[in-house]
Amino acid sequence: MISVFQTVSARWLALCFLTVVPSVTAHTETIAPDHADPSTSMHALVGEWWLKTVFDEDGAPLWSGGGQNEPITMTVDATGDIHTLAACNSYFGRFGTAVGTAVALDPPLMMTTRIMCWGEYPPVVRFERIARFDRGPVELRLFDGEDRLIAAYIDMKAMQDELDFARERERGD
Numbered sequence: 001m002i003s004v005f006q007t008v009s010a011r012w013l014a015l016c017f018l019t020v021v022p023s024v025t026a027h028t029e030t031i032a033p034d035h036a037d038p039s040t041s042m043h044a045l046v047g048e049w050w051l052k053t054v055f056d057e058d059g060a061p062l063w064s065g066g067g068q069n070e071p072i073t074m075t076v077d078a079t080g081d082i083h084t085l086a087a088c089n090s091y092f093g094r095f096g097t098a099v100g101t102a103v104a105l106d107p108p109l110m111m112t113t114r115i116m117c118w119g120e121y122p123p124v125v126r127f128e129r130i131a132r133f134d135r136g137p138v139e140l141r142l143f144d145g146e147d148r149l150i151a152a153y154i155d156m157k158a159m160q161d162e163l164d165f166a167r168e169r170e171r172g173d
Contacts, residue, residue, distance in 0.1 A: 043080040044098035045133060049073060049140055049153035051086075054123050059148030063122040072122060074153060082110075087121030089113045101132045125151040138162065 051072035054063045074084040080095040090113050096106030108128050131145040140153040 042078040043076060043095060044135065045076040045080070045095055045103065045140065046078050047140075047158075048075050048156045050156050050159075051122070051125070051151065052139070052154050053149075053152040054125055055149040055151065057148075065122075073156075074125075080106075082127070084125070086124055088115045088117040091124070091127070093127060095130075098133070101134065103133055104130055 051074065052064065053061050056062045072084070072086045074082060076082055076095065080097070082091070082093045082095060084091045091110045092112070093105050093110040094107075095103050097103075105127055110127050125142075129144040129150050130142050132143045132147075134141040134143070138155050138158045140155065142150045142152075144150055
């Protein structure tokens with residue numbers, strides 16, 4: 001009989017091993033570097049994002065939602081580094097400099113932890129397919145090179161700000 005301690009220990013041990021997941025699709029175009037001072041400019045996708053929808057290769061929704069018990073999140077820092085948590089695995093990568101609305105992974109791969117996940121969990125966002133984005137006040141939509149949706153995210157801070165504003169209006173503040 002396997003104890004809870006052994007199960008938890010095995011999960012944490014598995015976290016220690018990272019593997020590189022190569023891009024399925026080779027990118028032949030590169031994004032031109034931004035000549036702005038990197039210490040003063042922030043990446044166009046900076047923020048903390050909550051996954052709203054994952055789309056298949058044809059742009060049809062595969063999965064929608066995200067629960068409060070196990071939200072699927074993506075954090076993009078000021079330099080474009082990505083950390084995303086999906087089910088029990090983490091994914092790490094880097095967006096190259098955005099030129100207009102064009103953006104891609106640089107290099108075109110993600111690293112991931114390889115933990116055996118129990119139960120149902122959503123499909124993984126195919127970051128290597130990303131070619132452009134559409135960033136609204138609350139929603140971020142990612143597209144492939146043929147303008148098909150890959151994923152849609154909600155800006156967690158912007159959504160919280162909107163909720164706070166609505167509560168203030170409701171109270172008459």
